[in-house]
Amino acid sequence: MIRCLAAVVCGTVMVSAQGQGLLAVANQKEHSVEMVDVATRKIVWTVPVGVNGHELTASPDGKTVYVPIYGNAGVGRAGTDGSTIDVIDVATHKVTTWDLGRSLRPHKPIFGPDGMLYVTGELAEAILVIDPKTGKVVSEVPTGSKESHILAMTKDGKIGYTANVGPGSVSVLDMKAHKTVAVIPVSKTVQRMSISNDEKWAFTSDEIQPRVAVIDTKTNKVARWVDTGAISYVTQPTPDGKYLLCAEATKDGKGLLEVIDLAKWEVVKSYPLAARQNGGFLIHGGKIYLSEPLAGTIQVIDAKTFALEQPIVMTLGVDGLTWAN
Numbered sequence: 305m306i307r308c309l310a311a312v313v314c315g316t317v318m319v320s321a322q323g324q325g326l327l328a329v330a331n332q333k334e335h336s337v338e339m340v341d342v343a344t345r346k347i348v349w350t351v352p353v354g355v356n357g358h359e360l361t362a363s364p365d366g367k368t369v370y371v372p373i374y375g376n377a378g379v380g381r382a383g384t385d386g387s388t389i390d391v392i393d394v395a396t397h398k399v400t401t402w403d404l405g406r407s408l409r410p411h412k413p414i415f416g417p418d419g420m421l422y423v424t425g426e427l428a429e430a431i432l433v434i435d436p437k438t439g440k441v442v443s444e445v446p447t448g449s450k451e452s453h454i455l456a457m458t459k460d461g462k463i464g465y466t467a468n469v470g471p472g473s474v475s476v477l478d479m480k481a482h483k484t485v486a487v488i489p490v491s492k493t494v495q496r497m498s499i500s501n502d503e504k505w506a507f508t509s510d511e512i513q514p515r516v517a518v519i520d521t522k523t524n525k526v527a528r529w530v531d532t533g534a535i536s537y538v539t540q541p542t543p544d545g546k547y548l549l550c551a552e553a554t555k556d557g558k559g560l561l562e563v564i565d566l567a568k569w570e571v572v573k574s575y576p577l578a579a580r581q582n583g584g585f586l587i588h589g590g591k592i593y594l595s596e597p598l599a600g601t602i603q604v605i606d607a608k609t610f611a612l613e614q615p616i617v618m619t620l621g622v623d624g625l626t627w628a629n
Contacts, residue, residue, distance in 0.1 A: 325629040326394075327586070327593060328369050329602065332356040333621025337371060337392060339628065340602070342591070345616045351397055353390040359584070359624035361413040361421075363436065366629030367394050370436075372410035372423050379453050380470045385409050385427060391439070394628045402439035408432070412454045416461040416479070424455050424466065431455060431464060431477065447475040448484035456497040456506065463521075467497040467508045474508055474517075476524050486524040490517045496538040496584075500566065501545030509536035509550070516550060516564070530569055534560050540585035540592070541566075543607055551582035551594055559596065561603070563610055575612055577603060586625035595622045 326348065327340040335355050338347045354373035362369050369392040377383020385407035391400045404410065409426040416422055420442070421434040429452060430444040445464065452466035452475060463485075464477035472492045476485040493511035500507070505527070506519040514535050520527040534552035541548055548564040550571075559577030564570065583595030591613075592605035602616035602625070 325366055325627055327588075327602070327616075328360060328362065328392075328626045328628045329595065329618065329622050330357045330360045330371060330624040331619065331621045332358060332597065332623050334619055337369060337390075338618060338622070339394075340616060340618070342589075342593075342604070342616070345614070347618065349397060351392055351399055353392075353399065354386065354388055354401070355384070356386075357390065357624075359412050360626050361415060362394075362626045362628045364415055364419075366627060368392065368436075369394060369626060369628055370413050370421060372413055374409050374411050379409075379411075379426070379451055389413075389423070389434075389439070400439075402434075404432070404441060414455055414457055416457060417459070418461055422455060422457065422464070422479070424452050426451055426453065431466070431479075443482060445477050445479055445482045446484050447477065448487045449473055449475050453495075454497045456499045458499065458503050465497050465499065465506045465519075467494050469493060469495060469511075472511075474506065474519060488519060488524055488526065490526060495536075498539045498541060498548075500548075501541050501543075505566075507539045507548060509539060511535060511537075514552070516548070518569070528569060530564055530571070532562055532564075532571060533574055536562075537582050538584055540587065542592075543587060547572075549585060549592065549594075549610075551577070551585070553580035553582070561594070561605070561610075561612075573610055575610070578615070583623035584625055586627065588627050593625055595625055597621055597623055 357371040360371045371390040373386040375384040375386040389402045411424045423432045425432045433443040449468040451469040454467045466475045474488045491510040515529045534554040536550045550562045552560040561575040563573040565572045579596045579599035581598040586593045594603040600620040604613040
């Protein structure tokens with residue numbers, strides 16, 4: 305079933321002062337998506353979505369934003385089990401809801417090069433393959449594990465990797481044959497997933513020890529560990545492929561941004577952050593954006609120098625990021 309909601313519009317600006325579109329931010333606490341003009345660092349309009357949208361992505365043309373509605377609990381915890389995806393028309397601010405027909409806890413959405421929308425379905429232990437024209441699930445790719453929370457895919461869309469949080473593993477998926485290739489044990493608990501630009505390495509964060517697992521994508525085994533200054537949560541390769549950004553949580557309740565040199569396999573730069581919980585990275589227009597849910601801010605980082613700039617001050621709960629036109 306598809307339903308429509310009228311949006312709560314807090315502004316009318318559709319394009320940033322730089323003419324580059326808007327930063328779309330999922331806010332778990334506010335149950336909304338906030339559109340931000342990064343030039344002025346202001347929220348220009350907001351729409352309500354379901355409880356709760358953690359992550360989001362935009363269509364390839366940036367005109368539509370997709371927000372899987374996960375539920376009101378954290379991964380592996382008791383709570384409601386989401387079964388919908390809210391779809392926002394950026395031009396009209398209107399929301400249409402896709403009903404996926406069953407409890408799934410849908411989480412991370414990614415568009416593949418084939419034009420399909422791939423979404424983690426934790427309770428199905430699978431990746432949902434959704435036709436964005438109809439909102440229907442056309443197939444599934446089994447992950448072979450519970451709590452497959454985050455998906456990363458190769459550029460050609462052939463191979464996928466999921467971070468399976470509670471099981472502490474990474475699943476390697478053949479996205480075309482719709483099968484699990486391997487389930488790689490990593491730690492007692494892991495978080496998030498990223499792939500190096502040359503696709504030789506896949507990265508996930510050990511949530512027990514302060515280190516990042518480096519998986520060889522040819523052997524599907526952990527090739528090495530990189531020690532970090534604190535427990536890492538989310539990682540992101542830089543545009544030049546030379547470095548890996550790690551957002552971490554320190555014991556004193558603060559956060560830490562560290563830069564790993566992928567040639568030396570060691571941390572080469574560190575920067576203190578406002579809060580110990582981090583949502584996700586987005587790189588766009590020479591800037592790196594990092595959401596901080598507990599601080600209600602978006603950190604803005606120069607993609608070349610890694611210098612922290614003036615943050616975007618929002619409200620508590622900011623999480624997933626994408627770019628919309």
